[in-house]
Amino acid sequence: MAKQVEGKKGYEKPVNCGHLECAPYQVIESQQEFEIRSYAKATWVATSPISSASYKDAAAKGFNILFAYIQGNNDQAVKINT
Known part of the structure; x- marks a missing residue:
């Protein structure tokens, strides 16, 4: 089912x-x-592995990298609408 x-x-x-x-x-x-x-078909993003002392710190760093990317800090300087 x-x-x-x-x-x-x-x-x-x-x-x-x-x-x-x-x-x-x-x-x-x-x-x-x-x-x-x-x-369903979707667009996903990822970043390189992040070294950190804790999962919480690594998750925060990863979030910040990806958030900056969708806000326009990317090779085309384009903000991504979600």
Whole structure:
């Protein structure tokens, strides 16, 4: 049985998302140890690995790098609309 999770409005956010936004997905198969999910086509960004003393510091550094990128600190100096 597949479970559809859609959009930002009117859907029940999965528990594993906590206070964060989640990309919409469809559960294809669910087992005790894992889920197989299907995600809609999306654009994702990533950064190089970040060395840090803690996960919290690394996450903050990574967020700042990616936030600067979408705000226009990129090779085309273009702000990315989300």
